[in-house]
Amino acid sequence: MKTQVKALVVGGGAVGTSIAYHLGKRGWDTMLIERDELTSGSTWHAAGLLPLFNMSYATTHIHKYSVDFYKSLEEETGLNAGFAVVGNLRMAQTEDRMDEYRLYASTAETCGVPYVFMSPDEIKAKWPLIRTDDLKGALYHQTDGYINPADVTMAMAKGARQLGVSIERRWQADGFHWTGSHWEVTCT
Numbered sequence: 001m002k003t004q005v006k007a008l009v010v011g012g013g014a015v016g017t018s019i020a021y022h023l024g025k026r027g028w029d030t031m032l033i034e035r036d037e038l039t040s041g042s043t044w045h046a047a048g049l050l051p052l053f054n055m056s057y058a059t060t061h062i063h064k065y066s067v068d069f070y071k072s073l074e075e076e077t078g079l080n081a082g083f084a085v086v087g088n089l090r091m092a093q094t095e096d097r098m099d100e101y102r103l104y105a106s107t108a109e110t111c112g113v114p115y116v117f118m119s120p121d122e123i124k125a126k127w128p129l130i131r132t133d134d135l136k137g138a139l140y141h142q143t144d145g146y147i148n149p150a151d152v153t154m155a156m157a158k159g160a161r162q163l164g165v166s167i168e169r170r171w172q173a174d175g176f177h178w179t180g181s182h183w184e185v186t187c188t
């Protein structure tokens, strides 16, 4: 195990492996340590919903990057992360909720995220099993989908390793301090 690296990433969940992957991609000498197994934290419990659009302009752009990245990651690693673009239907029972969706739509338009408004009849035509008698309508984002959080983490870990990143499991960071020239991390 290396004892000196330019970047040490602590934690092998979706976020840590992504950071390690992207640092590796930039040519940084990087090591990731995980106290247990990769994906054993929150990542293991996530539903994996990937709503491309949300009300934050910056987050929407990060999500857009992720969608493109997940496609290229599969090509790069040969691992299928279960990415499925199935669409996301936000249904409204009140005019106030529809109004909220009109606000969403204006943000989506600014970010270049496609959307359509659907009437209850259009919803029914697309998904006959839905009961629409109490609906006012819906906002549909066709580019939203889901991914398997554990599988995408493993794919990023493989991609990171391919870029020269070391990944060490069963190592826990217990503390760190600044020596004046670099950070020193204590691990067990």
Ligand SMILES: Cc1cc2nc3c(=O)[nH]c(=O)nc-3n(C[C@H](O)[C@H](O)[C@H](O)COP(=O)(O)OP(=O)(O)OC[C@H]3O[C@@H](n4cnc5c(N)ncnc54)[C@H](O)[C@@H]3O)c2cc1C
Pocket: 010, 011, 012, 013, 014, 015, 016, 017, 033, 034, 035, 036, 037, 038, 039, 040, 041, 042, 043, 044, 045, 046, 047, 048, 049, 050, 171, 172, 173, 174
């Ligand atoms: C029930 C549920 C459903 C969710 N659904 C969604 C969803 O649909 N869509 C979505 O985008 N997000 C969802 N999330 C949120 C998502 O799971 C988290 O945002 C994401 O997994 C966080 O990743 P992470 O890498 O930061 O954390 P984690 O996956 O928790 O990873 C942290 C890792 O760090 C390790 N660690 C901690 N301390 C140390 C240490 N001192 N030394 C070494 N290792 C250490 C842990 O063992 C762990 O493996 C959901 C979360 C939950 C719980």
